[in-house]
Amino acid sequence: MSSAYVFSILATAAIFTLLALSLNIITGYAGQAMMGIAAFFGTGAYTAAIITTHGGNFFLALLAGMVVSGIFGAVLGVISLRLQADFLAITTIGINFVMAALFNSLKITGGTLGLTTSKPVVFGIRMTNMHFFIFTTILIVIVCLLITKMRHSWFGMALASIENDPGAARSFGINVSKYQILAFTIGTALAGLTGGLYAHRMGFISASDFAFVVSIQIVSMCVIGGLGTLRGPIFGAVLLSALPEVLRFADNYRELVYAVLLVIMVRFMPGGLLGDDSPVWKFLVKIWRKFVPRKKTRADLIAEQAIAEGGQA
Amino acid sequence: MFTQQLMNALAIGSVYALTAMGATLIYGILGILDIANAGAYLIGAYLGWYIYYATGSIVLAFVLSMVAVGVLGILIQKFIYSPILAKPNTLSIIPLVAAVGLFTMSSDLVRLICGPYSLSYNFDFGVTSIRIGSVVLVPAWILIFALTAVLLLILWFILNKTKLGLAWRATANDTEIAKVCGVNTSNAMALSYILGYGFAAAAGIMVGILYNSITPALGEVPSYKMLAIIVLGGLGNPLGTVLAGLIIGFTEVFLSAYTSIPIPKDAIAFVVLIIMLLVKPEGLLGQKNKV
Amino acid sequence: MEELMRVEGLKMYFGGLKAIDGFDLTINKGETLGIIGPNGAGKTTLFNAICGVYKPTDGKVFLEGKEVQGTPAHEMAKMGIARTFQISKPLRGLTIFDNVVAAAGVQEYTGIGSYFHKSHTKEVEDKAEAIIKETGLAEVANKKASDVSLGYLRRLEIARVLVTEPKLIMLDEPCAGLSNFAINEITELIFKLKEQKRSIVLIEHNLPLTMRVCDRITVLSYGKKICEGTPEYVKNDEQVIEAYLGKEDED
Numbered sequence: 034m035s036s037a038y039v040f041s042i043l044a045t046a047a048i049f050t051l052l053a054l055s056l057n058i059i060t061g062y063a064g065q066a067m068m069g070i071a072a073f074f075g076t077g078a079y080t081a082a083i084i085t086t087h088g089g090n091f092f093l094a095l096l097a098g099m100v101v102s103g104i105f106g107a108v109l110g111v112i113s114l115r116l117q118a119d120f121l122a123i124t125t126i127g128i129n130f131v132m133a134a135l136f137n138s139l140k141i142t143g144g145t146l147g148l149t150t151s152k153p154v155v156f157g158i159r160m161t162n163m164h165f166f167i168f169t170t171i172l173i174v175i176v177c178l179l180i181t182k183m184r185h186s187w188f189g190m191a192l193a194s195i196e197n198d199p200g201a202a203r204s205f206g207i208n209v210s211k212y213q214i215l216a217f218t219i220g221t222a223l224a225g226l227t228g229g230l231y232a233h234r235m236g237f238i239s240a241s242d243f244a245f246v247v248s249i250q251i252v253s254m255c256v257i258g259g260l261g262t263l264r265g266p267i268f269g270a271v272l273l274s275a276l277p278e279v280l281r282f283a284d285n286y287r288e289l290v291y292a293v294l295l296v297i298m299v300r301f302m303p304g305g306l307l308g309d310d311s312p313v314w315k316f317l318v319k320i321w322r323k324f325v326p327r328k329k330t331r332a333d334l335i336a337e338q339a340i341a342e343g344g345q346a
Numbered sequence: 347m348f349t350q351q352l353m354n355a356l357a358i359g360s361v362y363a364l365t366a367m368g369a370t371l372i373y374g375i376l377g378i379l380d381i382a383n384a385g386a387y388l389i390g391a392y393l394g395w396y397i398y399y400a401t402g403s404i405v406l407a408f409v410l411s412m413v414a415v416g417v418l419g420i421l422i423q424k425f426i427y428s429p430i431l432a433k434p435n436t437l438s439i440i441p442l443v444a445a446v447g448l449f450t451m452s453s454d455l456v457r458l459i460c461g462p463y464s465l466s467y468n469f470d471f472g473v474t475s476i477r478i479g480s481v482v483l484v485p486a487w488i489l490i491f492a493l494t495a496v497l498l499l500i501l502w503f504i505l506n507k508t509k510l511g512l513a514w515r516a517t518a519n520d521t522e523i524a525k526v527c528g529v530n531t532s533n534a535m536a537l538s539y540i541l542g543y544g545f546a547a548a549a550g551i552m553v554g555i556l557y558n559s560i561t562p563a564l565g566e567v568p569s570y571k572m573l574a575i576i577v578l579g580g581l582g583n584p585l586g587t588v589l590a591g592l593i594i595g596f597t598e599v600f601l602s603a604y605t606s607i608p609i610p611k612d613a614i615a616f617v618v619l620i621i622m623l624l625v626k627p628e629g630l631l632g633q634k635n636k637v
Numbered sequence: 638m639e640e641l642m643r644v645e646g647l648k649m650y651f652g653g654l655k656a657i658d659g660f661d662l663t664i665n666k667g668e669t670l671g672i673i674g675p676n677g678a679g680k681t682t683l684f685n686a687i688c689g690v691y692k693p694t695d696g697k698v699f700l701e702g703k704e705v706q707g708t709p710a711h712e713m714a715k716m717g718i719a720r721t722f723q724i725s726k727p728l729r730g731l732t733i734f735d736n737v738v739a740a741a742g743v744q745e746y747t748g749i750g751s752y753f754h755k756s757h758t759k760e761v762e763d764k765a766e767a768i769i770k771e772t773g774l775a776e777v778a779n780k781k782a783s784d785v786s787l788g789y790l791r792r793l794e795i796a797r798v799l800v801t802e803p804k805l806i807m808l809d810e811p812c813a814g815l816s817n818f819a820i821n822e823i824t825e826l827i828f829k830l831k832e833q834k835r836s837i838v839l840i841e842h843n844l845p846l847t848m849r850v851c852d853r854i855t856v857l858s859y860g861k862k863i864c865e866g867t868p869e870y871v872k873n874d875e876q877v878i879e880a881y882l883g884k885e886d887e888d
Contacts, residue, residue, distance in 0.1 A: 066442070119377075122438070123573045124577075124623060126570055127615075131620070133613075137610070260439075286454075291450065292451040295450075299440050299441075300430060303430060
């Protein structure tokens with residue numbers, strides 16, 4: 034295997050990891066059924082591509098893709114307030130179809146011909162797959178750090194409450210719709226940023242890159258890895274990006290294998306391979322604990338003290 | 347010309363209504379968005395084709411295909427959906443993901459087993475067209491109108507006049523309360539699947555005859571369009587679904603016949619849906635949800 | 638006695654259904670007020686209309702003299718009106734401890750700004766610990782809410798209310814579905830709150846308990862108040878006996 038080939042796979046895996054993380058914010062943390070993430074991925078991709086093909090700066094284009102997609106997401110968030118979970122799932126599917134149709138027919142997006150982008154030149158170097166991989170990985174690390182910080186903040190607590198029980202969340206003073214819109218905006222903005230990266234790494238984009246199937250792929254990544262965890266979507270994205278390469282010999286059966294895997298997963302392990310309740314994950318944690326004992330939390334201490342004092346059983 | 351379009355729209359709308367009816371019945375009871383219903387539509391069309399060519403009887407093709415696909419539906423419900431729904435804390439997106447997986451599986455299996463090319467029904471009605479005054483009717487339309495009407499009548503009868511139908515309505519209203527009252531809710535679920543998948547199979551054969559072509563990609567467009575239709579119809583409301591199927595059929599036919607919009611025909615359903623959700627979020631005939 | 642909340646002519650209609658039809662109520666500071674009534678009398682609807690879960694069709698709600706009717710539920714919580722749920726609503730994926738911490742953040746949930754404030758500070762954890770001990774949840778503090786029994790979940794509801802430092806505590810059938818033993822524990826807890834001179838509104842089906850705990854009782858029937866007074870007075874009111882008690886048996 035040539036290193037160019039390896040880096041092309043790695044760059045793809047990294048980009049889809051970032052995209053899976055964006056969906057995870059909306060569906061995993063905030064519990065909103067988003068089935069059309071590719072629409073926002075595409076919005077970011079086309080926005081960035083249009084800017085650079087008109088001579089704009091690459092990083093500026095990425096930022097613009099993020100902002101436009103985020104605004105679009107915020108608008109959808111406002112609409113989604115009125116809808117129940119199932120309506121929202123269908124509406125997002127619908128938005129995906131409508132957007133893909135628009136990408137395919139509007140003049141500014143190149144219609145059926147799509148858009149061709151040139152590899153950006155940064156500090157005098159033309160970016161290759163390796164550069165895209167490194168740049169995207171840095172972004173993944175930053176996003177992971179930001180998400181970890183969120184999980185320890187009141188913002189994270191609000192999302193966790195909403196995901197578990199919106200009614201209870203309201204009774205804690207949480208403005209459920211406001212937080213849902215925020216989660217939508219952040220998630221779709223990140224998807225837009227990822228789209229900009231994708232457009233320039235691929236060198237060419239067309240409507241089929243942002244079809245509903247792509248949304249399903251991203252959902253599958255999160256579900257197979259474990260929605261609502263940080264490790265899950267990353268693992269799922271890397272796994273599903275590598276799978277086509279591994280299954281290359283059986284190209285004709287690829288989709289089928291995908292589909293069967295997906296059905297088996299949700300049937301027997303809906304929390305994902307690395308979800309909190311997964312036997313695989315529990316086993317890994319058990320081994321890890323042999324080397325690094327668990328730090329006791331405040332809750333553990335309270336419970337232990339109470340049991341030691343012989344509290345009411 | 348206008349009447350022609352009208353009949354065409356009515357035929358397409360009928361097929362939509364029939365296809366979406368399965369998803370509606372299933373949503374009414376299990377509360378899941380079963381995209382795999384479009385897989386039943388696809389498998390039904392292919393099974394019907396094989397039966398038609400083996401026996402030469404279109405009636406047998408309809409009946410056997412509907413029964414076989416209906417039974418397949420019950421198996422899927424028993425072994426896939428019910429266990430998923432029985433697990434506590436399942437995210438609402440999980441059954442939908444299962445459905446997408448099942449649908450992809452069905453499309454791919456059909457492609458691998460029956461080949462990627464299209465097959466033709468070549469069903470001969472005996473006449474190529476029927477002329478009533480200035481209106482020219484395609485015989486396939488008449489078949490579709492008649493069969494849709496018969497199937498919907500059967501559905502109405504089962505739901506409203508039989509004990510099983512009563513159980514279905516009670517379960518759709520409130521599964522927990524129905525259970526407490528001694529209603530056999532698993533029978534109601536089985537009824538949803540056998541009728542739902544059976545109807546989808548019939549719709550598949552009709553479309554096969556109408557366009558004289560079936561391909562493994564047959565289910566793709568209905569898979570998502572069906573979702574738009576059942577939401578328009580107020581999720582789980584059979585009457586609303588018929589109405590919504592017709593509305594989408596008419597909108598598609600007339601918009602593409604008389605206007606030039608930049609949106610392809612198959613995305614129109616979602617445009618209508620999104621507009622309607624903005625105006626009336628509870629669906630066409632849906633009731634305001636009790637909190 | 639100083640007035641805490643006053644409800645005037647509250648109406649809550651759903652289409653043609655008049656769930657609450659002109660209801661008046663005054664809650665004084667430091668008192669425990671019971672609301673009783675037959676099934677379907679509109680008790681929980683009344684709570685929801687006061688707490689902002691529903692927007693009342695008509696009528697006024699004053700909190701310390703300020704008009705608050707129609708304020709959304711999360712704003713009500715921030716203003717100090719805390720309620721429990723008849724069908725308990727635990728955050729199932731979180732531990733009991735984190736459930737209490739989540740409620741402790743009532744004034745922290747400001748939107749984007751809340752990203753910059755850590756949730757598990759020492760101060761918050763101390764507060765949560767104290768409440769957890771007070772409500773008898775300590776031994777299950779590190780268990781997930783999905784893994785504990787209903788009795789604990791009922792106490793969790795009360796713990797989450799207390800940790801918000803509310804002006805008014807609204808308890809919606811805190812004993813529903815509990816064993817006699819667990820009911821006694823909850824009753825003790827309510828007595829403890831009473832001793833602390835907290836303002837409490839209690840909806841309860843268990844009549845002996847309500848009679849024992851409450852200073853005043855309001856009887857609701859078909860969305861209307863039919864009687865109000867001391868437990869002794871209400872018990873002997875003919876209209877109440879007719880509408881609610883039917884025959885005089887108290888379990």
